Amino acid sequence: MIQMQFIKKNNLGLNYITAFLILFSFAALRGNGNGDYFSYLRYSTYITSLDRIFDPNFPMEIGFRIISYAVNILGLHQQAVIVIMNFISLICVYVFIKRYSPDRMLSILLFLPLYFQFDMHAARTAVAIGITTFSLKYLYEKKLFKFIAIIFLASTFHKTAWILVIMYFIADKKVNKYIGIITILGAGLLSSFFSISNIILNILTILRLNTFAHRYYIYMQSEVYGYSYKLYDPRLLLVIGIYISAQLIIKHPDKLESLLINFIWVNALLMIMFSEHTVFVTRLTCYFNIYTIILVPFIVSKYRSATKHALYGLVKLSAIYIYIAYTAGILIGTVEYKLFFI
Incomplete structure (x- = not known):
């Protein structure tokens, strides 16, 4: 939908920002999920002291614990934990696409399957994915220390981020x-x-x-x-x-x-x-x-x-329709979308 509507070249910058604002709002305001949504809300209530932040036996990584502690200290609604994680994830992807993609709006469409799978249900993994995209620059430049530093930061939200270390070799x-x-x-x-x-x-x-x-x-x-x-x-x-x-x-x-x-x-x-x-x-x-x-x-x-422009258009449309079908397949059978404040 976003890909088909926002096509005027003179509005690409505005359209790009608007698309991400829509994605952020949709994820941040959700009040349901079939992944870890309710676990995030429940576990976040436990982080009320500094010793809990550094408890190695707590089932969620320290990045999640720090956000939860800040939310609790400030007396915010527990949904703020979800909002903050979605913000970190999507701002990282926003910068990633803006920095590297030759077709930003197409990239947003291609991102939707990952968005619905992680940002909407497994936000900790989504944050880790987003942060790791900043490692591409240091992987490209073969700067090992900075590359590892980014992976380490991502792992504070999900340890699985360490799998990316193999790419250095x-x-x-x-x-x-x-x-x-x-x-x-x-x-x-x-x-x-x-x-x-x-x-x-x-x-x-x-x-x-x-x-x-x-x-x-x-x-x-x-x-x-x-x-x-x-x-x-x-x-x-x-x-x-x-x-x-x-x-x-x-x-x-x-x-x-x-x-x-x-x-x-x-x-x-x-x-x-x-x-x-x-x-x-x-x-x-x-x-x-x-x-x-x-x-x-x-x-x-x-x-x-x-090749000729007509064939180019056919190839692009094929990619669009394939990913629309991919996204639709993910959405089939998912839980009902609800706003958290209703």
């Missing part, structure tokens, strides 16, 4: 498109014969990362989230399709484009390798999937420069 690698496709197929074959989850659990145990190992094991055993992720799932096929399209259309990628393509390649690999348990696919690969909202506009832009 892959970021500047030139992966041939045939090698990329072969490794994706190989990962699918490997996951059919070996339990990657058990291997990871054993590694975490050997490294004495007991907190991570315990949490990992709990998710593995979860009846609600621990079921397998099908390798023919449309979301995985979409990511693979984006990767192949990028390799075919962006024939001579610059450093940034190459980095974005590597993100999507790793995204596909992780989706396959963690497919034994859906929770790991959704919670870990989201830190890589966020880069599709920048890469797809680059693909469309490159295609536009290489």
Whole structure:
């Protein structure tokens, strides 16, 4: 809807800001959710003293605890915790798209599936995703300390942000498109014969990362989230399709484009390798999937420069309709939207 309505070039800046204000208001004022919404409200009431902020046994990370403490000290409504987390998340994504996307309004549309999955239900993860987008600059410049500092900050809202550290070793690698496709197929074959989850659990145990190992094991055993992720799932096929399209259309990628393509390649690999348990696919690969909202506009832009305008329009419309269908699929069966003050 936003993509189709705001099309006048002379209003792009205003439209872009307006779109994010709409997204922020919709998320911040919600009074329902099928994720952690009610848990956030309940747990936030417990953080009323400094010792609670630094309690390592509290089930939510210190970033959440600090926000909750500030809200309680100021005597604000508990919804303020939700509002603040949504603000941090969306302002980060706003800057991310503005800084890197060649088509900001298209990027907003591509962001909607992540928005409805995380900002609307799992706001801590949404904040972590948003903060990690600032690491792209330091990954691009190979500044390890600043890159790790951003990941650390993101991890204060969700520890899963540390998964992005692997990109530091892959970021500047030139992966041939045939090698990329072969490794994706190989990962699918490997996951059919070996339990990657058990291997990871054993590694975490050997490294004495007991907190991570315990949490990992709990998710593995979860009846609600621990079921397998099908390798023919449309979301995985979409990511693979984006990767192949990028390799075919962006024939001579610059450093940034190459980095974005590597993100999507790793995204596909992780989706396959963690497919034994859906929770790991959704919670870990989201830190890589966020880069599709920048890469797809680059693909469309490159295609536009290489072909006729009519065909460019068809490609862009195809991306729009695919993501509208993707978003609609997420919204089907979700809880009723309610305003928190009603």
